[in-house]
Amino acid sequence: MKLYYDPITVNCRKVIAGLDLIGADYESAHVDYFGGGHKEAAFTAINPNAELPALVDGDMKLWESNAIMVYAAEKTGNAEAYPTDPKVRADIQRWLLWESSKWFGACYIYLVENVVKPILDDKPDNAVLEGAAPNFHHLAGILEERLSGQDWLSADHPTIADIAVAAPMHLHGFQKLPLENYPNLRAWMTRVEALPCWQKSDPAPHLAPEVIAKLVA
Ligand SMILES: N[C@@H](CCC(=O)N[C@@H](CS)C(=O)NCC(=O)O)C(=O)O
Structure with a gap:
């Protein structure tokens, strides 16, 4: 899994903290928010909304910070951070x-x-x-x-x-x-x-x- 993010933004902070709580293993790529990196073609090919963060896992391009946390929790199988009940x-x-x-x-x-x-x-x-x-x-x-x-x-x-x-x-x-x-x-x-x-x-x-x-x- 590779996370595209800029740590200064609120939804990226959410996902970085969430992935850490989950204990998910991931690579990261910095996208410069104030520099407009999220509006460049290389990133909008991943998230057409031109918003951070986004996650790529194999052929899946996933955006929406909460969906990213749910996916990472299910993939990692962390039943503490995302209980199965x-x-x-x-x-x-x-x-x-x-x-x-x-x-x-x-x-x-x-x-x-x-x-x-x-x-x-x-x-x-x-x-x-x-x-x-x-x-x-x-x-x-x-x-x-x-x-x-x-x-x-x-x-x-x-x-x-x-x-x-x-x-x-x-x-x-x-x-x-x-x-x-x-x-x-x-x-x-x-x-x-x-x-x-x-x-x-x-x-x-x-x-x-x-x-x-x-x-x-
Ligand atoms: N609902 C989306 C919202 C994502 C979002 O709005 N991200 C902000 C940074 S926190 C962004 O990149 N906004 C685009 C902009 O300001 O141009 C999510 O939770 O991932």
Whole structure:
């Protein structure tokens, strides 16, 4: 298996952490996101959406970060990261779909306004953030409820569901996600952040010092 990725992007971080949790063996190829490598013909021949990441395994070209994690877990046969019990699997699938269809977009607005725009020397648009807040709080409330009395989303240990749902909030401090009213969600994120696979996929070492300086300013 060969993973095409750039470690600075959110969905690549998800897959790098997920593959590590799974213990999957893979080769990697760096695609320069800021340099537009994902828009070049060599990459769009793998993923016509021109989005990172993508995985190639023999004659299979697979895109969608959550599909990549599921495939790697099944191929590797890791029943910890992706348990085989049908109910647990269905629960994990539910969170993967929810992340992709709802949660990612809700968190991405904060990433664009509070992280990407400052990097580009632009200012966050408070009207956009205020407009996004009700949806974010609605979805964060669902996670808060789910994490009441349990440490992980789908099992008594971390699975690919935790990695998928944590990824869109991976820079939550810089994103300025409004997590004040969600103690269960914050505690769960702290547990995710303590996982070796999460720490090893930290994008910070791949960011230029001047970019980090703009974020902490
Ligand atoms: N649903 C896709 C989303 C992939 C995606 O949006 N990737 C971003 C990087 S995190 C990307 O490459 N965007 C293209 C662009 O910004 O031009 C997945 O989960 O893999």
